Amino acid sequence: MPGPENQSTRPDEFNNNRIADLAVLVSLFAFTGWYLWDTWRASSHLYNLVFVLPLTVTIMTLCAFSLVRELLRPAVNRHQEPSPPTTSADSVADPIPAVPAGVYHDVSSSGQQGPMAGATGSLPAIALFVGYVATLPWLGLDVGTFVFIALFLKLGGEGKWQWILAYALAFSLGASLFFSTMLPYDMPLLLIPGGG
């Protein structure tokens, strides 16, 4: 799964980022609106709305505010703006100045990249994961896990097929047996006996 490394954001890529950013805001606004409508439809009694109504209205207001701010901001100016310093608790994705050089490196999160840079590198992994979960009802946790791990290793660049198969088999078998023994209910397993 090769990903772009240390690319600077090109104008067309920047436009895509901005469109994607706006799409996320619109999606959050729409989802919140739907949630308020669904809650209201269930009951318009005060008890049902005392928390949800102010909460959803605040979210929609903030989304609208952010949307307008983004739309009014000239694209070229924003493109030239330096990235602001990071202070959030989930900012592991960003470079950490306090860390000695070379200790921390993340291909997908170079400070010069836009938010969509590196996304393409993650997409095959995400697609594989979604496929894994979606096929669990048919493949079960044993076979599904075997296929997922084998394909992931191949995509990740592991060259030896025998090693891929051996690791995928050992992991899927070990995890399936361990959890099916420990859990008090049946698991969806295709080949291992005792599944539900």
Next chain:
Amino acid sequence: MVEITTLTAALELLFSDFTPWLIVVPGILIGLTFGAIPGLQISMAMAIFLPMTLYMDFMQAMLFLTAIFTGGSFGGSIPAILMNIPGTSSAISTTFDGYPMARQGRHNQALGVALGASCLGVIIGYTVLLLLIGVISEVVLKIGPAEMSVLILWGITLIASLGGNNPVKGVIAGLVGLMLGTVGFSEAGNTRGTLGLDSLLDGIPLIPAMMGMFAASELFRLVNARYLVEDDRARKVNVGEILRGFCSTLRFPGVIGRGSLIGVLVGSIPGVGSSIANLLSYIETKRRSRDPGSFGRGNPAGVVASEAANSTSEAGSLATLLALGIPGGGATAVMLAAFTMHNITGGPVFIREQADVVYAIILANFGQAFLLIGLGLLFIPVLANVVKVPMRYLVPSVLSLSIFGAYGLTGSLTGPITLMIFSLLGWVFKRFDYSIPACVIGLLLGGMADEMMIYTYQISGGQWTYLLERPIAMTFLVLLLLSLFGGRLLVVLRRLAGRPVDSRIGD
């Protein structure tokens, strides 16, 4: 206060025979193992091994179960630090600084710090419990929806401080989390946002959602990395570093003291205790720090704050169980089952008539804390080798393990599907700079906030002056306001008095 004669009787009960201690070591190891595997819960471990306690006397049974509890509360910090997976809601804030430390190659130090803070937390927590069990039980009885609402509000203020680069997006993420936390059957008797799915009637499964938001979204981002720690030299497992990390915990006496007090007091509140205690401890430590910007980027004080609080919340929840017979969460509910199996009912009568047993349970936990130091120091070097595993192996293995764990938590495919959906949401949030911790905290508190607001409204009849009649709620409110604005108030007062202002104050 402590009665010396009862204390002597308790010590005799504990040390007249060494056999009760034989089951403590396996208990701690079971707890460590279950805590360290993403998706396996301490309460699950206790439930699985509960039938074994039928063959033990009550004292042995309690030692065994509390040992699992003690081992598990530290074990949960291991995946939180090494894989960014908070296996329980009480380990959420351990990920904030523990995982960045691991990515910087400071995994040995982070694990040592977590162990030190957990052990010290247990010791301080049970000391407080030994001295104040009567007082704590009286206070817990006076806590109602109004007090809980204020406490939850305190937790929600954390959302604002985790806003990140884009504070507006951070607040949106937190509020969206709060909204998602209200999905399902509400206290008012209505269903919301379930899309007609029966599996969502109980709300969104919290732990799979948390695992997806924190861990899976992070793992997708790391698929192109070679190792968790890129620098080959920093990837070593160093027992000396672990020990140094362990000892360095002593450099944070204030953080540990504050975290332990928050843990034992907030932890004693049934239902919310351990989930909120670690967050409150983290937020207070960050607010009082000289360098709040370093939090979330690998500050060991963040790990200490979280671990001290979550391990002491165990003592708090045990206080409620012993003094009132009310379980504070899943783990203490299993302990209550052990009480029933041995025909014992917790409560004031139990404390009065079997005080020696109560003291013995509390004292045994001191012993467990010391045993945890030894076992933890043996256990950590083995698990820390995770940093040596290439990411192309680690990512699919951890994702699969999370799927198994999510299935184990819900008993249906709802868990894996929730994990998948929230991992996608987390990935999108991370890419577009929405704060994931804020969203997860919102998710954790949303349902409770809605519930408590309805209860408070019902009890007060819509009169907000009702809060003024609740001294404990008012105390919490004053503490909340002081924690938010106390620094600035002090600056203003000092300026008015014409005295120099410490630059730290007001941070």
